[in-house]
Amino acid sequence: MQQSISVLVTFVLVGGLVAVMVSLGWLLGPRTETPAKGEAFECGNPPSGSAWGRFPVKFYMTAIIFIIFDVEVVFLYPWAVLFDRLGWFGFAEMLVFLTVLGFGLLYVWQKGALEWD
Amino acid sequence: MSPFLFFLLAVPLVVFSLGVVLARSPVRSALSLVVALFLLAVMFFLLDARMIAALQVIVYAGAIMVLFLFVIMLLNLQQEPVETARPGQRTIAGVFSLVFLFFMGAIALRGLPVMPGPGVETAVTPSFGSVEALAERLFTRHALAFEVTSVLLLVAIVGAVVLARKIQR
Amino acid sequence: MLTLILISAVKALIVVAMVLNLAGILGWVERKGSALIQDRIGANRAAIFGFAGAGLVNTLLADPIKFLTKEDVIPRGVDRLLHTLAPCVSLFPAMVAFAVVPFGDRLHVGELVVNLQAIEVDVGVLFLLAMTSLGVYGVVLGGWASNNRLSLLGGIRGSAQMISYELAMGLGVVAVVLTYGSLDFQEIVRRQGHMIGGWIPSWGILYQPLAFLLLLIAGIAETKRAPFDLPEGESEIVSGYFTEYSGIKYLMFFMTDFVEIAIVSAVVTTFFFGGWQIPFLGSQGFVFPWGWSLALPHVVVVLLQVAAYMVKVFVFCCLQVLVRWSMPRLRYDQLMWFGWKVMLPLGLANLVVTALVLLWVRG
Amino acid sequence: MTTVPASWYAFLGVLLFTIGALGVLVRRNLIIMFMAIELMLNAVNLVFVAFARQQQTMDGQVMVFFVMTVAAAEAAVGLAIILAVFRNRETVNADEVNLLRW
Numbered sequence: 044m045q046q047s048i049s050v051l052v053t054f055v056l057v058g059g060l061v062a063v064m065v066s067l068g069w070l071l072g073p074r075t076e077t078p079a080k081g082e083a084f085e086c087g088n089p090p091s092g093s094a095w096g097r098f099p100v101k102f103y104m105t106a107i108i109f110i111i112f113d114v115e116v117v118f119l120y121p122w123a124v125l126f127d128r129l130g131w132f133g134f135a136e137m138l139v140f141l142t143v144l145g146f147g148l149l150y151v152w153q154k155g156a157l158e159w160d
Numbered sequence: 161m162s163p164f165l166f167f168l169l170a171v172p173l174v175v176f177s178l179g180v181v182l183a184r185s186p187v188r189s190a191l192s193l194v195v196a197l198f199l200l201a202v203m204f205f206l207l208d209a210r211m212i213a214a215l216q217v218i219v220y221a222g223a224i225m226v227l228f229l230f231v232i233m234l235l236n237l238q239q240e241p242v243e244t245a246r247p248g249q250r251t252i253a254g255v256f257s258l259v260f261l262f263f264m265g266a267i268a269l270r271g272l273p274v275m276p277g278p279g280v281e282t283a284v285t286p287s288f289g290s291v292e293a294l295a296e297r298l299f300t301r302h303a304l305a306f307e308v309t310s311v312l313l314l315v316a317i318v319g320a321v322v323l324a325r326k327i328q329r
Numbered sequence: 330m331l332t333l334i335l336i337s338a339v340k341a342l343i344v345v346a347m348v349l350n351l352a353g354i355l356g357w358v359e360r361k362g363s364a365l366i367q368d369r370i371g372a373n374r375a376a377i378f379g380f381a382g383a384g385l386v387n388t389l390l391a392d393p394i395k396f397l398t399k400e401d402v403i404p405r406g407v408d409r410l411l412h413t414l415a416p417c418v419s420l421f422p423a424m425v426a427f428a429v430v431p432f433g434d435r436l437h438v439g440e441l442v443v444n445l446q447a448i449e450v451d452v453g454v455l456f457l458l459a460m461t462s463l464g465v466y467g468v469v470l471g472g473w474a475s476n477n478r479l480s481l482l483g484g485i486r487g488s489a490q491m492i493s494y495e496l497a498m499g500l501g502v503v504a505v506v507l508t509y510g511s512l513d514f515q516e517i518v519r520r521q522g523h524m525i526g527g528w529i530p531s532w533g534i535l536y537q538p539l540a541f542l543l544l545l546i547a548g549i550a551e552t553k554r555a556p557f558d559l560p561e562g563e564s565e566i567v568s569g570y571f572t573e574y575s576g577i578k579y580l581m582f583f584m585t586d587f588v589e590i591a592i593v594s595a596v597v598t599t600f601f602f603g604g605w606q607i608p609f610l611g612s613q614g615f616v617f618p619w620g621w622s623l624a625l626p627h628v629v630v631v632l633l634q635v636a637a638y639m640v641k642v643f644v645f646c647c648l649q650v651l652v653r654w655s656m657p658r659l660r661y662d663q664l665m666w667f668g669w670k671v672m673l674p675l676g677l678a679n680l681v682v683t684a685l686v687l688l689w690v691r692g
Numbered sequence: 693m694t695t696v697p698a699s700w701y702a703f704l705g706v707l708l709f710t711i712g713a714l715g716v717l718v719r720r721n722l723i724i725m726f727m728a729i730e731l732m733l734n735a736v737n738l739v740f741v742a743f744a745r746q747q748q749t750m751d752g753q754v755m756v757f758f759v760m761t762v763a764a765a766e767a768a769v770g771l772a773i774i775l776a777v778f779r780n781r782e783t784v785n786a787d788e789v790n791l792l793r794w
Contacts, residue, residue: 045333047206049449052337053344054202057424060345061417061581068577072400080402098234102489103775104324105665106227107768109492111317112673113223114764116499117215118306119680120455121295123507126684127691129299134684136303141677143310147317148673156321157669159662166696170704177708177731181715186723187411187473193727194466200734201459207701209741212756214455216737219760222462224730224767226492229469231771232723233485235778253717261710268702288748291452291512297750298757309761316765323772 104156115144165206173199186232194225208289336443344428344447347639351646352587353389359650360388366654392580399576404476407573411474416574416581419467423588426460429453430595431515433605433635434612437627445605445635446515453514454502461551461592465491467585468553468560468570475573483569486661487553487560493668494550494557500676501543504683505600508536518604527618530608533601539679541601543672548593549649550668552586556656557664594645602641605634701742708735722774722784726767733763 122129122137129136151157176199179192197220204213298306364371403412425448433445450456465488472484509517517533525531534541550557553569561569571582598604609617610633614625625633659667708731715728737756744752777789 046210046450048333049337049340049447050202050205052334053341053425053428053448056338056341057345057421057428060424061421064420064577064581065413065417068397068399068401071397072576073398074400098485100234100324100775102485103227103230103234103771104321105489105493106223106230107320107324107772108317108669109496110223110227110764110768111313111320112496113492113499114219114313114761115310116496116503117219117760118309119500119503120506120512121211121291121298123503124291124510124512125295125299126507126687127510128296131688133299134688136299136307137684138681139307140310141681143307143314145677147314150318151321152670154321154325156325157665159665163696166700173704174707174711177711180724180727180731181711181719185408186721187408189724189727191411191414191470193731196731197734198463200738203738204741207741207745209744209753209756210450210452211455212737212741212753214452214459215757215760217459218455218462219764220730220734222459222465222495223492224764226465226469226488227767227771228723228727229473230485230488231774233469233473233481235775235784250718253714256717257710257714260713261706264706264710265703268706269699288745288750289753293750294753294757297754301751302754302758305758309758312761312765316768320768320772323769323776 101159108151108156111147112144115141169199169203169206173203187229190225190228190232193228194221197221197225210289211291211294332441336441337447340443340445340447341428344432345424347432348424348427348588348591349584350389351591351643352584353392354643355587355590355646355650356392356583357388358647359653362647362650363654366651396577396580401576401578402573404573407474407476411470412573413578415467415470415474416571416578416585417467418470419464419585420581420588422460422463423585423592426457427588427592427595429457429460429514430592430599431518431604432638433631436631444515445631449515450513452512454506454512454517457592457596458499458502461589462495464551464585464589467582471574471582472570475570477573479566480570480572483560483566483572487570490553490557490560490664490668491551493665494547494672497543497668497672497676498547498551500673500680501537501540501547502600504537504540504676504680505533505544507680507683507687508533514599514604518599518606521603522606524608524618530603530606532603532606537601537679537683539675540683541597543676543679544600545593545597547668547672548596549652550664552589552593552649554586554590554649555653556659558653558658559661559664590646590649591642593649594642597645598638598641604641605638607634607637610634698742698746702739705735705739705742708732708738720786722777722786722789723771725786726770726774730763730767733759 118140119137122133126133173196176192176196180189180196183189183192197216201213201216201221204210204216360371363369403409428447429450430453431444431446436443436445446453448456468487468491469484472480472482472487475481505517506512509520511517511520521530521532523531525535529535553560561571566572571579574582609615610630612627612630614630615621615623712728712730712732712735715731716725719725719728737759740752740756740759744750774784778784781789783789
């Protein structure tokens with residue numbers, strides 16, 4: 044109960060602050076649009092072509108590997124909290140889990156998915 | 161959770177879910193989903209699933225949706241032409257959805273009171289929803305499922321790397 | 330119910346005021362600090378009547394007013410909603426994340442017990458990680474909604490960097506959680522209250538030195554500051570993902586940077602340096618091991634603890650400013666190499682060793 | 693204080709699930725279809741959490757844990773497939789991926 048209230052109150056307060064900041068800037072700032080202002084900034088050169096190009100697949104690979112290991116880390120939190128009560132059983136349990144995923148890490152490492160050039 | 165709070169969360173939840181389906185640009189669609197997931201996390205929190213709420217944000221909003229956004233940006237999809245639906249596809253889909261909604265909704269609203277249990281209305285024991293209670297279940301009763309999960313993740317990572325890697329010609 | 334809401338609101342206001350002031354002060358510290366390191370005067374107009382110390386006040390007041398009255402330029406051909414949303418989703422989670430760190434012990438006011446922590450959740454550590462993991466959206470959206478290839482490059486670089494170091498950060502956090510057996514910040518701070526042998530405070534740094542390094546480095550990488558400032562690399566991609574931002578929205582991105590510094594400092598302080606704990610200060614006052622003691626009223630004790638927390642946080646903020654201005658920037662491949670091939674295995678090894686030691690010690 | 697019965701959560705879950713299903717049926721963009729599937733998974737999560745609260749058992753929350761894991765694995769592989777499809781056919785439109793159609 045208390046937990047929910049504190050979370051909701053803080054959300055509302057901080058959200059309100061952010062909204063006020065944005066709307067104040069919108070209200071107080073001048074608005075004079077010129078064609079040159081709306082152009083993308085490319086160090087003074089006129090921008091050429093669309094800004095949205097395709098990106099190397101490397102970034103995507105990073106995100107994909109991150110997802111898998113993020114889930115792994117997520118499983119570690121409850122385990123860490125209960126570690127004292129689980130004892131050796133918990134340790135063995137997690138060791139198996141980590142070993143299996145360790146193979147995953149070795150695989151992506153060996154396949155060069157972590158290499159950047 | 162009081163009805164006021166419930167509707168305060170449920171109405172935007174439905175609106176943003178519709179946004180996922182109806183938005184023209186994939187980026188807006190993805191962001192609607194992020195907001196919907198965040199609202200769901202708040203709902204989980206209010207339902208005493210605090211750990212699940214945090215994990216919902218960490219895993220879904222912080223990892224999975226980032227990957228979605230990456231792919232949308234990576235493939236530069238925002239100039240996608242208007243989608244072509246086959247004739248009658250929308251009608252059929254709409255009819256099926258309505259029928260499904262009607263029957264499942266009826267079950268949800270009418271079929272549940274016979275279920276045993278004290279109901280959401282009652283207060284829960286303080287330990288309910290705590291990390292210890294969750295971990296205790298996860299690492300003892302569901303230990304096998306937990307271990308199998310690691311294999312699932314291993315397979316997923318191998319599969320994803322194989323699929324996404326550049327094909328050597 | 331109403332009192333609960335009021336207390337929560339007051340605490341949240343305190344934290345927000347704290348973090349806003351800290352951001353302003355840090356902006357000034359950074360300018361003056363960098364000038365000091367580079368042997369310049371720096372920010373020389375930010376003085377009042379020639380007194381440079383007053384420049385701080387000037388920075389705190391004049392900067393926001395100036396930013397507010399600047400034009401908010403939105404480039405042509407962008408999604409205007411997303412362009413406006415990006416700084417908001419950047420600042421919001423950062424400020425909420427700061428609110429979950431406790432800034433003092435319980436304060437007793439008559440019958441009332443106020444837990445000096447704006448967001449009191451029993452899964453505080455996870456809550457903080459959840460909020461910081463949302464920070465990546467500000468970067469991605471800012472880069473994408475700018476119609477500028479430099480912004481997009483900065484955004485993609487930034488998000489890949491943030492998610493890479495999030496793993497190492499998570500592993501560092503798990504090691505700490507393993508040591509204290511709790512996800513509650515207050516609990517973690519309380520566990521650091523006693524003295525080892527009566528003399529040495531049992532702060533986390535003694536138990537988890539490697540996790541401290543991991544968390545600090547990953548934290549600096551998450552804030553995207555030098556030596557990890559590739560997303561904003563001035564010499565190549567102008568200003569990274571906020572190149573196309575001006576006025577208050579620029580300030581919001583700027584503030585997010587400083588709030589993130591504050592979060593890293595707060596987390597490091599809480600996990601490894603005792604949070605609000607002061608050595609030898611108990612609930613009744615100071616009790617020194619050489620026999621002296623000094624009784625203090627409850628309010629004074631609590632205020633001292635709050636002050637200690639703020640001082641510790643500020644020291645670590647200054648440390649990060651110092652790091653920024655004394656380290657050369659990494660190359661992107663080095664950055665990724667460091668995150669994935671050094672930090673991640675180190676974090677895993679630290680975790681396994683910690684678990685083994687714990688099993689051995691606790692039987 | 694009045695509270696909301698479990699059936700309302702169940703109905704909300706059904707509603708979200710239907711919206712997700714509608715998205716899969718109507719949209720032809722593979723990525724959006726995929727996001728609709730994620731929405732369906734989350735509708736189920738909501739029902740799990742609500743019933744866990746009703747039955748006062750943690751098993752429902754543990755199930756959500758596993759659903760999330762599966763969703764993560766699914767997203768990784770699924771998006772890799774979309775990427776592979778896009779590489780070969782330059783499209784993410786489900787109707788144009790018809791190499792195996794009769």
